[in-house]
């Protein structure tokens with residue numbers, strides 16, 4: 001069990017436009033998915049052992065819509081896969097690291113995740129998922 005870069009999340013205005021560059025490069029692209037809880041439409045682009053996650057808002061109050069309004073889109077988060085998420089979160093909390101939510105959340109596919117606030121991570125939102 002080790003750490004790995006699970007994916008890099010990019011906020012985009014249009015999935016169709018954003019994914020075109022990867023299609024032109026000849027990368028295989030996964031089918032579009034909707035994640036209602038996060039109010040996003042997602043396209044995953046697998047790149048060797050990691051993935052690029054393209055995120056388009058499905059409503060104006062989506063976190064991705066807010067991000068695009070403030071920053072115009074681009075790199076939204078980096079996602080690390082960690083061996084023991086509960087232990088990692090406990091350590092981070094003990095060290096006073098700022099997390100976006102107090103508790104670990106459970107995503108659509110049953111995967112567990114939490115976000116580290118950009119203030120505690122060099123200005124970039126960091127998502128942690130469990131191996």
Ligand code: CO
Nearest residue numbers: 009053079127
């Ligand atoms: Co992500």
